[in-house]
Amino acid sequence: MLRSLALAIIGLSLFPTSQVAAEDIRIVPDVVYGHKFGLATTFDVFAPTEEANGAAVLFMVSGGWYSRWSPPEQLQHRMKPLTDKGFTVFAVRHGSSPKFSISEAVADVRRSVRFIRLNAERFKIDPDRIGVFGMSAGGHLSLMLGTASDDGDPKAKDPVLKVSDRVQAVVAYVAPTDLRVAAKDAPDRLPAYERFPALDIDQKTAEPDSPLLHVTSDDAPTLLLAGAKDDLVPIFHSRNIQKAFEEAKVTSKLIEFPEAGHGFGGEDAQKATEAMVDWFVKHLAAE
Incomplete structure (x- = not known):
């Protein structure tokens, strides 16, 4: 059941593609940004057809570190709040659990940023204005x-x-934000984590891929969105890294949703989306 939940997280807030006029967005599907084990790693591009602002936003297609392909038209509505503001959006897939580890997923998404920056002219984006967002494992x-x-x-x-x-x-x-608490040798590990193959790691292995341990003053401006009733990724994850950002004087903000769990619906989803778009508009604006 939790595996299904993880896959569902990838598609949070998806809506029928008929809600978006085809002429609003130009979709370039399945762009190959790397290869491994004879397989291609790919992303889809959603480019506004008018008034592009030159900035790029990458969406991490990941839930439970599963990364699943779906027709890009199914993601179209999810990208619309960003493409409406002129952002070119890239839906990035990584090598998926259980075949590939969290470390390998991190390496994949790193490569996706490098590839997009290297090909900035091709995608008509500014290589110095790239943002990224995701949910759960994608976050x-x-x-x-x-x-x-x-x-x-x-x-x-x-x-x-x-x-x-x-x-x-x-x-x-x-x-x-701290994978050590989800590792198999963590003393207070939640039972739910046993069902995620990607978390079959020990605390030592978890350290390099725990963002909390990498916070430094040169980190990117970061917006955290968290549900106070989240029982899968408890809110202390966001609170702890927000504290670390503040201590390092990183531009950051935490918005807590008091009644939300692991994912948002209704007004919470709308407010979260608006906050996300505003954050990218503010921090990726052309100088």
């Missing part, structure tokens, strides 16, 4: 990009790896 991956990225390796043979994977703004919904 975790977004935070990893915001806190633990680098400028690339100038000695790499692969031209993609020479490019920075830093982002300029992050929005993380109901995101795990």
Whole structure:
């Protein structure tokens, strides 16, 4: 059941594609940004057809570190609040659990940022105005990009790896921030985590992929959205990293939804979406 929940998280707030006029958004599906084990890692592009603002926003397609393909038209409405503001949106898929680990998922999304930045002219975006958002595991991956990225390796043979994977703004919904508490040897581990293959890790293994442990003063401006009644990713995850951001003087904000659990509905969903869009408008605006 929890596996189904994890997959459902990937598609939070999806609506029928008929609600979006085809001429509003140009979709480029299945762009390949990497390969491994004979498989391609891909993303879909949602580009506004008018009044593009030159900034990019990446959406991490991930729930429970499962990353599932679906027709891009099913994501179209989810991207509309951003494309309406002129953002070009990239729905990024990573190597999925249970085949691939959390560390491998992090490596994949890092590569996606490098690839998009390297091909900024092709996608008609500014390489210095890239944001990222996601929900649950997607929020975790977004935070990893915001806190633990680098400028690339100038000695790499692969031209993609020479490019920075830093982002300029992050929005993380109901995101795990310290994977050590979900590791199999954590003393207070929630029983629910036993059903997520990606969390079959020990506390030591969890450290490199815990955003809380990577917070530094040069992190991207970050908006955290969390439900106070979340019993899968308790709100202390967001509160703890918000405290760390404040101590490091990182531009950040935590919005708590008192009655929400692991995901938002109704007015909470609307408010969260508005806050997300406003955050990207503020922090990715052209200078």
